[in-house]
Structure formats: structure tokens, C-alpha cells
Amino acid sequence: MAERTKPPFRADHVGSLLRPPALLEARGAAAAGRIDSEDLRAAEDDAIRDAVRMQEEIGLRAVTDGEYRRTSWHMDFIYGLDGIATADDKVKVSFHNEQGDLEFTAAALHVNGRIGVSETVFGDAFSFLRDCVEGAVPKLTIPSPSMVHWRGGRAAVDEGVYPELDGFWADLTAAYREEVRRLGELGCTYLQLDDTSLAYLNDPAQQRHVTEIGGDPEGQHVEYIRHINEALAGRPESMSVTTHMCRGNFRSSWVAEGGYDHVAEALFNELDVDGYFMEWDDERSGGFEPLRFVPAGSKQVVLGLVTTKKGALESKDELKRRVEEAARYVSLDQLCLSPQCGFSSTVDGNALTQDEQVAKLRLVVETAEEIWG
Template sequence: MTIPSESIGSLPRSPELLGALAAHESGQLGDQAFDAVVSRAVRETIEQQAAIGATVVTDGEQRKPSFVTYPIAGAENLAPDGVVIPFADGHQRQLPCLTSGPFRYQTHAESYLRAARECTSLPVKQAVIAPSALSLLYPSSGIDGYSRENFLEDLVNEAETDIRGCLDAGAHVVQLDFTEGRLSLKLDPSGQVLRDFVELNNRVLARFSESEQARIGVHTCPGGDQDSTHSLDVDYAELLPVLFQHTAGNFYVQLASEADPDRVLRVIADHLRPGARVFVGVTDPIDPRVETAEEVRDRVLRAAQYLPVAQLGTCDDCGFSPFADDQSTSRRTAFAKIRARLEGTALAAEQLGVGFPAARSSQEAHRPAAVE
């Protein structure tokens, strides 16, 4: 028995990559040169994770324009005036709005996974956007000749393809980013929108076998963008019972930034079903202070008082800089927090008398993996 530890997905972009993104968008950098910069950023990101002892890595979402918009970037049937997401510090993010059907992904996450697996033999985790988030693209006024149910059927098909492609390409686990879950309770305190979200996600998950569902996870957090959140003030007790209705095998739950973690852990313990694993957040990506390994250890030990160790894992509360233009956190800080998470989880595992996944040798970790 071990206590696994995983990143959520995104990691800050390097100054070189940020510069290349701007130059490519303005037409000053060609596609081939841009791809070379991105490929180098992915390799360096994976190698840095391996160097500090990660046993499961991600590509840091270096290729994505954002964790939410990657499937639709470049689509021609979108308008910019979609749902607005307000953050606590006053800034906003706005989703695009679908203008006509059919709905189709422009990019599937399998392409990111295959590129990452060429850089390492370590297990690679792939984050994908939950279909519930993309359901927000459909306008409330409807679309002539393309009903909401037609849209949802297309969305379910596309989301299944996105997840299945990653599983078939050898993903260690596929994680659905579900940050809109907690936000939905702010927009609709009745909880109906949240229940609709989970029902939609489960329409997709129902297309997978039990063994495949065991390799699928759902991540929840109150948002993390430019050192601010969109729904930290929403009571977790309203979200978690519904969250755990997802037919997935893993759950990644923000916890380090919660004011009352014991209360949250009690709710998790009451609703975590047998066989599922919950990864609790032990570092806060939007807090500039780097946690110590001892602080992480104590957070893991606290969680172990409420949750079976066999069903426990650790993660960061959220991804680091999930939007490409977010420069609020440096790569140095992000990797220092990840190191603290790994070291602190190992300390807790030792104290609990269980194992911690051993890191492979540097040579083995950097050896390219075979890609199907």
C-alpha cells in the first residue's frame, strides 16, 4: 500500500514560451519555430518534475491556450460573448458562445499526451476539460436548427473521444477538470445546475467500463487564476456529496486553502464510496509562500485521521497558472511547492507505516517511452 501524489496539470510557462506565444499570435513567429519552443518547454517541464522525484508527470499544459478552451481554439462557429466568470479580486474570464452547429472539438488531448510520452518513460497523467464546462457554450437563447439536446449529444460524443483517445494512448489517468462545479452553486444556489452538470458528465462516463473508470478522475477547486478564486466562499458541504456521485475512480479535491479542513474531511469521509481514491490538496498554488515538507506531512496525517489510507492520495489544490497569460506564479515557486508535496507525502507515509511510490532513476525517467 502506498500514498500516491500527483500534480493537477498546469504549470507556469517559461519567459521563453510566453514570448513565443505572443510572437506566434501576432504572426512574428512561424508555426515550425513556435512548435520547437513548445516542444522544448514540454520536455523541460517533464524533466524538472522527474528531477524532484515525481513518479507521475504531466506536460504542464504547455501546449494548451488554457485548460478549458483547448478543444475549441480555432473554431469558426464561436462568438466572444459567452458566460462571464467573475473572480474575487474583480477580474473576469469570459467563455465564448456557440453560434451554430454542429459542435466539434478542434483538438483532442490525445495529441498532448502522445507528445509528452515521447519525453519520458514515467507514467503521464492527462487533464481534459469536463463536458459540463463546455455545456456552458450553448446560448440560453438557443440556436435555430440546432437544439440543446443535439448539442449535448455532440458534446458527449466529443468528450468520450477525448477521454478514450488518452486512455488508449497510455495515459496513467485522465482527469476531468470540474472547476465549474463549485461555481455553479454560486450561480444557482438551488443546486439544480450542479446536478445537471454531474448527470451530463456521467452520460460520458457511462460509456466506459469499470476498469476504464478506475483510470478516470474528477478535479474540483474554487478556481485559481491570477492569485484569485471564483467560488472559495461557496460551502463545500453543498458540493462534495454531489461531486462524489461521479462514476469515476479518483477525485482530486482542493483542501489546503480551506479554512476548516476537518469539516471538509468529515464530509468527504461520509460520501467517499469504497474503491474510489481521493487526492487531497496539500499545497496552495495561489499562495506565494512555499509550504514546508513538515506542513504537508501534517496535512496528510490529518486527512488520514478521517480517510482510509488505502483510499488516500495527495495533490496540489489546483493547477498552477491554468491560463496561458497568467504570470502570477513563477516556475521556481511552483516546483518548490511540488517538491514540498512529494517530500511531505513521503514523510507522512513513513509515519503511517505505508509506502510512497519510489522515483525511478534519472536515466530511466528520461528515457523516451514507446508510443502506440
């Protein structure tokens, strides 16, 4: 089986890592005013250096900074764009787990000015990561442009700034193109756009949400795919781009359910990315049948078979069996393996230990080596 020399790799991971206790303590101290921003930055730097060493020692060929400088996987980036601010109202999202439901509440976003990118969002964070790695590829994760629209829709965009949504999308995708160009200049060769909407849209309950925000539940994914392609137009030739889709990941809980059937054909044939990180860690994700739409060639599907929501370790035999099952629908050479999501999409983290996290990442590397060589 051919070795992969470009991302995504046979053994890969989504991005976020559990925040170590020392970093959580430093964040709490900063919030309470006991330490300043420089002290917090130093604590983040130390934690990121340790995380990079851990990933490289395990054998991962792509490493991230664990998203240690963020509070959440997407909002830190979105608020870094010009023209977007927090709103007075709150967004409430219901998450589910085996014990019941829990509610996540965050400030809503409001587009109150022309969208742009005065400063390269996460530019300093990527540069620090780039300079920390020794032999691996530094990977940066950012939310897709869809996430600026997904929660609030038309109502979140000031009509005085953007009377028509076409202008909103034109400025948003232009800002992303400029961001991608700058990241390329910084040496980013592995960029991942995280997009929950492309998984959520398979759930009838989430399709109703699209209707409520003024969208078309049947074709919203096609519109989002078109705008993602606009955002990536002209990206550096040296940059590999993937997208990650999940159904919610907060304190080991989830939001949506349903297979990828609704979005699969457009997703695999129209979205201009090199690889797809997709979760298939339990029955909520449906079967592998949608993989039949993956075109033969260079596009990769990274099977998220190892859950980040529980500490119990999966068996290699079961993982191999499931990879074989997926290979009934797409060539084995177009498959890779990873955890199903990040370990800590928000600063809170999922319900497993640091040791369990490391064991799962090591399991991915060892299993991939045994499957693909």
C-alpha cells in the same frame, strides 16, 4: 500503507505549470508574426521536454506537459470540438484576491452546429508527451462536458440546431466518449476532467448564476454528474480517470467560495471516477466533513493542501496535521496529496516563481513519502 500503482498517486499534481520565459517570448513573437507556427511548436517542444525532466527528477509518478500548448485550461479543448465557435459577445468573470478584484474577459462560446469530434483534440499533444516520458505515467487534462454548458446555458445553444437540450447533451457526451476511446488507443492511461462547476455550485452567488442561465441550482450538479458518467461510459479498462474541482484560478485570484457540502453526497457516490482532486488550501474551501460521504473502497481523494496562488512554502508538519484531520472522515489509505490547483490555468500564470513552483512540487513528494511510505 499500500503503495499506489495506479493513478492518482500519493504525490500528484493538477496539471498546468508556469510557462517559462522562453516560451512566453515565443508566443509573443508568433502573435506578432515574427515567427511561424513551426517555430512556436519547436519552442513548445523544448519547454515540454524540460518540464517532463523536472517532474521526473522531483519524483512525481505522473507528469503533464504543463498545458504549454494552450492559452487556457479549457477553451482550447472546447473550441476543438465540432459545432462550437466563439461568439461576438464577451463573458466577464470577476476574480478576487487579497488586494481586491480583477476582471477576466473572454469571448463567449456558441453552439452553432452539431457537436462532434472530427479530430482527436489534444491527440498530437498527448502523443508527444507520451514519447517524452521515461518512467512516469503521462497524464492528460481536459475540461469536463459540464464546462460547455456552464457559462451560457440554454442561451449559448442554437435552438435551430438543438430545439431541446437533451439533443445537445446526447451529442456532447457522445463526442466525449469517442474522444476518450481515441485517447485510449493512443496509450492514455491517466485522464483528468477539470470541472469548476462542481466546486462553484457550493457558493450561493454561483447558484444564482445557474438560475440566470435557466438551470436548477439545487440539482444542477446531479445533472452534470449524470452527463459526465455518460461521457465516460465504455472508457478503456486501463484508463484511470479523475476529476479536479476548483473555485477559480487566474493570476492568483479566485471566483467562488464555500465548502463541498452541497455536492458531496452525489459527488462521491454517483460520479464514476477513480479520484477527486479537491482544493483545501484555505478557509474558502470549508472543512473536511464532506469526506464522510466517500464510500469505503478504492476511490481516492487527492487533498489540495499546497496553494499555487502564493510562493510561500507550507510546512511539512502543518500538511501532516491536515492530512490527519482529513483521515478522521475517510481512510488514510484513500487519501493522496497535491497542490490545490494548477500553477498556470491560463497562459498568464500565478504570482510565484519557477523556483517556488518546483519547491512546492518537491514538498508534495517529500511529505507524501513521509506520510504513506
